[in-house]
Amino acid sequence: MDKTIHYCWFGGNPLSETAVRSLASWEKFAPGFEVKQWNEDNFDFASCSWSRGAYAAGLWAFVSDYARFKVLYEYGGIYMDIGSELIRDISPLMETIPFTAIEESSLTATTGLIVAVEPHDPVIRACVERYESMEFSCDPDFLDKITVNEVFTAELQKIGFERVNKEQHFGGWLALDSKAFNPVYGFGGYHIKRETYSIHRSSGSWVEPKYRIKRKVVRKCSPFIGRRLSQILGRILMELSDGGLVVGTKRIFGVVREKIARGERS
Structure with a gap:
């Protein structure tokens, strides 16, 4: 090698x-x-x-x-x-x-x-x-x-x-x-x-700063709550940090609506 x-x-x-x-x-x-x-x-x-x-x-x-x-x-x-x-x-x-x-x-x-x-x-x-x-x-x-x-x-x-x-x-x-x-x-x-x-x-x-937040949450929380829940939590915190309370909340609800429309669980 x-x-x-x-x-x-x-x-x-x-x-x-x-x-x-x-x-x-x-x-x-x-x-x-x-x-x-x-x-x-x-x-x-x-x-x-x-x-x-x-x-x-x-x-x-x-x-x-x-x-x-x-x-x-x-x-x-x-x-x-x-x-x-x-x-x-x-x-x-x-x-x-x-x-x-x-x-x-x-x-x-x-x-x-x-x-x-x-x-x-x-x-x-x-x-x-x-x-x-x-x-x-x-x-x-x-x-x-x-x-x-x-x-x-x-x-x-x-x-x-x-x-x-x-x-x-x-x-x-x-x-x-x-x-x-x-x-x-x-x-x-x-x-x-x-x-x-x-x-x-x-x-x-x-890594772009907003994605850095999510990566950090996933890395630190996965041993406690699992990778999938950590990804969800990280996405929420990422959107709130990047867009603020109003815009970030709108983005989160937009993602949820899109997933429901596609028949996904989360």
Whole structure:
């Protein structure tokens, strides 16, 4: 496997403190790896309708949803979100390629925590093709359903992945349980074990501010009330924060009316 850790940073903003700390941890706990940043200067985001639309909307995180798979398919190596801070040498894991890690709150296989593959991996290819077949939409309901975690997990389920928080071997892959790369508990705390390789600090610095509110609510509340209720609460707080009490309330009722008309429960 190519000894490169890939990460994405679109939008041209300075790296956050979280990002700088993560990069320092990669240098320390991933010895011998090159770290490569992908951005609008070296990645052709305009070649895919999804990433082109996300970039035009200024939603940089959604550009990276496609970019990570495209880069991994072509080059192989490791991908991590810039919020993944390593606290332990990951060299022993290099004997178990391909592998990824499970997020506790959603029970999804999560590339943002870590994914390591050889070039031209068929699962990664399927994810690339999925994004290349979709048009991007800024509609929050659409973005709730078409998440990078769900796209990746759906492809892994086809070869035996189960949405349970346990170490799994399937179809040649290894999925590590949440204590390895996502040891969260409570409101932002970390339950670090001897098996823990990293903690995930999501700064959300490249996400549009109103979406940042929702992401924060989902991340912190999911362990207590579940992901779906957290998404609903996050959407309500997002709309109220962005539009104020009057406009935000109108937007919320508009969403409810639309869902009732479509026969959806929530």
